[in-house]
Amino acid sequence: MNQYIRKFSEINKADLSAVGGKNSSLGEMFSNLSSKGIKVPDGFATTAFAFEEFLTYNRLHSPLHELTSRLDRTSFSNLTEIGAAARKLLSEAVIPGNIEKQIAEAYRELCGSRQLDVAVRSSATAEDLPEASFAGQHESFLNIKGVPSLLKAIKKCYVSLYTDRAIKYREDNHFAHDGVSLSVGVQLMVRSDQACSGVIFTLEPETGFRDIIHISGVWGLGENIVQGTVIPDEFFVFKPTLKLNKFPIIQKKLGEKAKTMIYGTTEDMPVVNTTTEKEMRERFVLTDSEIVKLAQWALIIEEHYGKSMDIEWAKDGISGKLFIIQARPETVHSRKNPLRVREYHLLERGKMLAKGEAVGAQIKSGKARILHSPSDADKLAPGEILITELTSPDWDPILKNAGAIITDKGGRTSHASIVARELGVPAIVGCGDATESIVDGQIITVSCGEGKTGYVYEGELKFREETVDLSLIRKSEKTKAMFIIADPDQAFRLSFYPNDGVGLLRMEFIITHAVKIHPMALVKFDQIKDLNVVNEINNITSGHVNKSMYFIEKLSEGIATIGAAFYPKDVIVRMSDFKTNEYAMLIGGRDFEPKEENPMLGFRGASRYYNDLYREGFRLECEAIKRVRDEMGLSNVKVMIPFCRTVEEGKKVIAVMKNSGLERGRNNLEVYVMAEIPSNAILAEKFAEVFDGFSIGSNDLTQLILGVDRDSSIINDLFSEENEAVKEMISSVISKAKAAGSKIGLCGQAPSDLPEFASFLVSQGIDSISFTPDSLLKGIANINKAAGNEFANVEQISKISYTNELAPT
Numbered sequence: 010m011n012q013y014i015r016k017f018s019e020i021n022k023a024d025l026s027a028v029g030g031k032n033s034s035l036g037e038m039f040s041n042l043s044s045k046g047i048k049v050p051d052g053f054a055t056t057a058f059a060f061e062e063f064l065t066y067n068r069l070h071s072p073l074h075e076l077t078s079r080l081d082r083t084s085f086s087n088l089t090e091i092g093a094a095a096r097k098l099l100s101e102a103v104i105p106g107n108i109e110k111q112i113a114e115a116y117r118e119l120c121g122s123r124q125l126d127v128a129v130r131s132s133a134t135a136e137d138l139p140e141a142s143f144a145g146q147h148e149s150f151l152n153i154k155g156v157p158s159l160l161k162a163i164k165k166c167y168v169s170l171y172t173d174r175a176i177k178y179r180e181d182n183h184f185a186h187d188g189v190s191l192s193v194g195v196q197l198m199v200r201s202d203q204a205c206s207g208v209i210f211t212l213e214p215e216t217g218f219r220d221i222i223h224i225s226g227v228w229g230l231g232e233n234i235v236q237g238t239v240i241p242d243e244f245f246v247f248k249p250t251l252k253l254n255k256f257p258i259i260q261k262k263l264g265e266k267a268k269t270m271i272y273g274t275t276e277d278m279p280v281v282n283t284t285t286e287k288e289m290r291e292r293f294v295l296t297d298s299e300i301v302k303l304a305q306w307a308l309i310i311e312e313h314y315g316k317s318m319d320i321e322w323a324k325d326g327i328s329g330k331l332f333i334i335q336a337r338p339e340t341v342h343s344r345k346n347p348l349r350v351r352e353y354h355l356l357e358r359g360k361m362l363a364k365g366e367a368v369g370a371q372i373k374s375g376k377a378r379i380l381h382s383p384s385d386a387d388k389l390a391p392g393e394i395l396i397t398e399l400t401s402p403d404w405d406p407i408l409k410n411a412g413a414i415i416t417d418k419g420g421r422t423s424h425a426s427i428v429a430r431e432l433g434v435p436a437i438v439g440c441g442d443a444t445e446s447i448v449d450g451q452i453i454t455v456s457c458g459e460g461k462t463g464y465v466y467e468g469e470l471k472f473r474e475e476t477v478d479l480s481l482i483r484k485s486e487k488t489k490a491m492f493i494i495a496d497p498d499q500a501f502r503l504s505f506y507p508n509d510g511v512g513l514l515r516m517e518f519i520i521t522h523a524v525k526i527h528p529m530a531l532v533k534f535d536q537i538k539d540l541n542v543v544n545e546i547n548n549i550t551s552g553h554v555n556k557s558m559y560f561i562e563k564l565s566e567g568i569a570t571i572g573a574a575f576y577p578k579d580v581i582v583r584m585s586d587f588k589t590n591e592y593a594m595l596i597g598g599r600d601f602e603p604k605e606e607n608p609m610l611g612f613r614g615a616s617r618y619y620n621d622l623y624r625e626g627f628r629l630e631c632e633a634i635k636r637v638r639d640e641m642g643l644s645n646v647k648v649m650i651p652f653c654r655t656v657e658e659g660k661k662v663i664a665v666m667k668n669s670g671l672e673r674g675r676n677n678l679e680v681y682v683m684a685e686i687p688s689n690a691i692l693a694e695k696f697a698e699v700f701d702g703f704s705i706g707s708n709d710l711t712q713l714i715l716g717v718d719r720d721s722s723i724i725n726d727l728f729s730e731e732n733e734a735v736k737e738m739i740s741s742v743i744s745k746a747k748a749a750g751s752k753i754g755l756c757g758q759a760p761s762d763l764p765e766f767a768s769f770l771v772s773q774g775i776d777s778i779s780f781t782p783d784s785l786l787k788g789i790a791n792i793n794k795a796a797g798n799e800f801a802n803v804e805q806i807s808k809i810s811y812t813n814e815l816a817p818t
Contacts, residue, residue, distance in 0.1 A: 013059040013108050014115045017052050017196075022314075028054040028192040029132030034336050035194060042313060047306045048332045052127070052196035053115045055163060057134045059108050060190045063167060067102035070187065073171070077186040080176070088173050088406065095171035104164060112163065113156045116195065126154045126198040126272075128334070129162040131169055134190045146175040146402060147191065151230060152198060152272045152279040159195065166193045174405040181409070199334060202271040202280075203326025205294035206231035207241060208422045209303060210339060211311040211318045214430070215368065215421070215461070217342030218501035219317065220573065222246040222304045225422045226294040228285055229269035231321060231334075237399045237416060237423025238282065240264040240366075240439045242294050246304040247573040247641070255642030258300055259569035260497075263552075264420060266290050291552055299324070302331060310336050317343060341430040347505050352475040353458035354783070359466035362447050363415065365440035367463030368426045370502065372456050373413040373435050374469040379449040383407055394455060396443050400425040408432065413455040415443045415465060437463035460498035477786065482507045485792045488770075489777035492575075492785065493756055495519075497567045500574035503782055507789065510578030511571060512704060512779030513649070513756040516585050516630070519567035520595070524560055525549060528626035530597025531556040542597050549596070557629055564633035565641070572643035579647055581681060581704065584630055586651040588613050609718070614652025614683075619661040631669035638676060649681040649704055656692060659699040673701070684753070685709035690738045693745035702752035703742065704779070707759055711735050730759040731766055743773045752776050761788035768795035 020028055020036020028036070032054040039049040064070050076095050081087045104112075119125070131147030148169035150162040169175065170191045179186055199206070207226030212219045225241040227234045234241050243262040251257035266285050273281045295303070303322055310333070311318050321335040353372040378393040380386075386407045389395060395411040397404075399418040408414065408428050414436040416425045421438070429436035435457040437443075447453060447465065454470040457463045484490050489509035494500060495518030526546055530537060534556050537543050546556070553559040572580045588608035593599050601622070605611040617623040637643050648671070653659045659682060663673055666680070673680045682689065682696055685706030689696055693703070707730050712719045714735050717728045729735070739755075746753035754777035760767040761784035770778060771792060780788040 011111065013056055013062070014111045015054050015056060016115070017049070017054070020054065026134055027056050027058070028194075029057065029134045029190075030337060031130060031132035031335060032192050032194045033132075035196065035334075038310065038313075038333060038336060042309060045309050047309060048330060050197040050199055050332055050334060051119060052194060053119060054132065054195070055108070055112065055193045057190035057192050060167060060192065062108060063102065063104055066105045067098075069098055069102060072098055074187055077176070080180070082180060085177065085180075085406065088177060092171055092173040092176055095176075096168050099168040099171060100164075102167075104160060109160060112160065112195075116156055116159055119195070119197065124155050126152050127159065128194075128196045128198050129153050129159065129166060130194045130196070130335075131166040132192040132194050133170070134192065146172070146178050146405070148172075150279065151232070152202075158276055163193045163195075167191055172403070174402050177406040177409075196334065199323040199332045200325045200327050201323040202230050204324040204329075205229070206321070206323035206334075207234055207294070209307045209318075209320040209322060210422070211307050211320070212339060212342060213245070213501050214341075214426075215370075216501040216505070217345060217347055218504060218574065220248045220576070221501070222248060222251070222307050223421075224295070224300060224303055224307075224322075225264075225420060226322075227264070227266050227269070228289055228294060229271050229283075230280060231270075231323060232280070233268055233270050233282070234420070234422060235424060236401050237419025237425050237438065238270075239266050239268050239285075239418065240420045241266065241422065243421065244295065244300045245570070246300065247569075247576070247643075248308060249576060250573075250642035251301070251304055251308065253642050256297075256640045257304065257642070258297060259573050259641060259643075260566045261293065263291070263293060266294070295324075299331060306331075306333060314338065341427075348479040350477050350479065350502075350505065352477060353456075354473045354475070355454075355456050355458060356471040356473055359454065359468045359470055361464055362453065362467055363437070363440040363443040363465040365415075365437040365443070365463055366421055366426075367457035367459070367461055368414075368421065368429045368436035368438060369434070369457050371413075371435040372454065372458050372470075372472045372474075374452065374454040375412045377415075377447050377449060377451045377453050379444055379447065380407075381444075394453060396447055398444060399423070400428070404428075413437075415440060415447070415455065417441055417443055435463070437465060440465070460496055462498075479506060482786065482789060483793070483798070484509070484789055485771075485796050485798055487796060488775060488792050489754070490785065490789045490792060491579075491754065491777050491779040493779045493781045494571055496522075497570035499782065500571045504574040506782075506785060508575070508578070508785065509777065510575050510645075511580040512754050512777055514568065514571055514580055514582045516564070516568070516582060517587055517591075519564055520585060520587075523567050524563045525596055526560065527592060527595040527598035527601055528557075528560050528629045529601040529623065530595075531560050532625040532629070533601070537597055537600055539600075542600075545596055560629045561632045561636060564630065565636040568633065568646060569637045569641050569643055572637055572641075572646045575645070576643060577645045580643075580645055581647045581649050582634060583649045583651050583683070584618070584627070586614055614654075615650050615658050615662050616652070616654065618650075619658075619665045624665065627665065628669045631666055631671040635670045638678065644676055644678075647679045647681065647701075649683060650700070651683045651706070652685065652709070653682050653696075654686055654688060656695045656699060659696060663699060681752075683709075684742050686713055687738065690742035690745070693742045694749055697746060697749035697751045700751070703746050703754070705739060705742065705753065705755040705757075707735075707739070707755055707757035710738065714738055730757065731763065731769075736769060739770075740773050743770075743775055747774060754779060758784060760791060761785075764791045764794060767791035771795035 017036045017039040022037040024033045130149040210223045213221040224244040227241045241264040245260040269285045317339040375394045379396045383403045391410045392412040394413045396415045416438045419438040454466045491512035493513045495515040550559040589602045593602040618627040679701040681702045682700040683706045684703040756779040
């Protein structure tokens with residue numbers, strides 16, 4: 010076998026020491042996965058032995074060793090000097106003639122009778138290992154054509170082994186400099202400059218949730234997505250339903266994709282960045298079938314390697330075919346213990362200065378330091394918050410000092426995001442104007458603990474930090490502990506907590522934050538008179554010919570995300586329970602909502618669903634649930650009807666649901682009813698004939714039993730779930746549900762706040778209690794105590810989770 014050159018067909022994953030992680034992985038896929046339909050562009054690699062021969066021929070081993078031995082390993086004060094000297098040595102060296110000849114022969118054999126363009130990528134022999142990604146540390150060159158240009162590019166790859174960032178990275182990861190060699194991969198270019206490209210993680214990159222395949226993409230060559238130059242499209246694919254051949258795309262997010270990298274026209278400028286046309290920015294880079302194909306390939310690659318993977322893909326604009334151009338082990342979550350989590354809770358708010366996509370879930374306060382170039386490194390003091398337009402691998406030595414990172418550009422798979430995860434610091438990317446809206450030297454608070462959107466606030470704000478060891482927690486086997494959830498962005502993170510599913514998914518949050526538009530304004534769009542509202546709806550629903558489908562898709566994506574996070578456990582979705590004044594606040598809502606003196610007791614819940622004023626809106630809600638269950642395959646999603654006043658009303662709603670394609674019993678659909686009106690408890694046996702189960706809504710039930718407005722501060726002291734009348738009514742509905750063979754649970758704050766109330770519910774034989782995320786662990790402790798399960802860790806749960814309040818210093 011050739012010592013200097015290896016064809017991809019001659020390489021497998023065992024050749025790590027010969028061709029590095031990147032090339033061994035390419036050879037492994039080319040040789041072993043092509044038969045499974047995965048397309049990998051052909052190519053070859055120069056070996057580590059060839060690099061060593063290059064060093065020997067130019068007598069560079071000793072000079073390089075001498076240089077790196079003089080490196081200041083404390084403050085790295087001479088890193089720039091050492092790096093420059095090493096690169097000068099390598100730049101002035103020559104590739105031995107026999108190696109040049111073999112590179113030329115391999116290139117001609119790869120290209121055949123033509124001179125084809127190739128990608129030239131560095132592959133260190135210690136690269137892409139689970140314990141060190143080396144991502145972006147060494148150079149890559151695209152659109153290289155002809156032997157002379159190829160030889161220049163290979164030489165530049167050799168030189169890049171001693172960039173400042175690569176030297177620092179080896180120091181940080183304890184790699185001996187002379188123990189790392191460089192292989193160079195030469196791979197046929199995929200003409201994604203005329204199509205699109207991107208990155209795939211075979212887990213959710215923020216939380217490490219392993220049942221998600223996360224695909225991101227941009228127009229043109231993939232450097233823009235890696236460098237964070239643009240905010241990409243994002244697609245979330247659910248593995249279990251992908252395997253079942255259901256529609257597995259549970260979420261699609263349109264990125265701004267402001268730039269498109271294409272081929273340049275000169276050797277000095279092989280690629281250029283252009284402004285993306287508006288029509289292309291408003292289109293997804295991939296069709297649904299292409300998303301599914303990439304996800305299927307990613308699943309095959311993950312199963313082949315037996316670990317979570319970080320994959321690069323590209324689409325050829327000439328042939329229209331998709332390709333995998335790189336795959337490496339994922340390096341962040343593979344090193345984490347998912348059962349030991351840190352929670353951050355902001356205790357106050359300040360003026361918001363900027364917002365973008367949150368990376369991580371931490372909160373950090375400190376001094377803002379605006380830098381425009383890595384050459385400004387000396388201006389960043391340890392722990393200060395770095396603010397810049399975007400970062401590249403050249404920033405890596407600087408980022409080690411940053412307490413947090415904020416960028417104007419980039420997305421969840423950008424360089425800044427990847428490095429922030431590796432360093433374990435919070436980052437907010439794609440803010441747009443952070444470098445302008447934040448003043449250099451200003452004290453700010455970076456909050457990534459509020460979901461997928463990160464916020465930058467003025468001043469040093471107080472927050473609480475908690476460390477939770479989830480492995481210590483034991484749930485009761487008799488009484489289920491379930492979640493009350495509204496925000497899909499929190500679902501994957503919360504799924505790691507001990508739980509029995511979701512007892513109440515509040516649909517209203519998704520409608521308010523994701524849909525934003527009143528459903529009847531979409532159904533009867535042509536009846537809207539206000540031109541401002543018409544324009545606003547047109548802008549929001551751009552790309553949707555059918556405005557009703559916009560509602561169905563957005564709502565179904567939010568529900569599916571939560572359904573997937575807790576799959577196959579039950580996720581019970583409460584159909585919309587806005588009051589008329591709340592519905593009216595949605596875009597276009599004022600034209601379709603009556604004005605009421607007392608909305609709390611008015612046109613809400615079940616009474617809306619069969620009324621002509623909202624029947625078509627309810628149909629869209631049903632269509633969304635049907636899409637989640639039947640098309641996406643998330644049959645663990647169940648339905649709950651709120652504020653159902655009479656048994657006859659319940660029957661009407663069930664009939665309307667059936668007419669909307671959502672039939673109780675079909676595909677194991679269960680339909681529950683909220684027990685929040687005295688009539689639900691008094692006639693529980695009859696309601697049990699219409700519905701599959703009950704969920705006690707303790708807030709409304711207490712309000713209606715005691716005649717107390719739960720929102721009134723004047724008589725708030727009279728509102729109590731522990732009132733004898735309330736407890737008697739709850740006891741009654743539990744016993745009647747049990748007698749009818751129906752499931753019954755409770756959703757509310759009281760069981761976590763009041764151990765005695767939890768004890769009462771457990772003694773009555775309730776099947777489940779649902780808690781808000783911040784109350785779950787305390788609620789589990791109260792259930793255990795009520796059931797007599799005095800686990801040794803009950804006190805630990807409370808101690809670990811509810812102390813350690815601190816203000817940042």
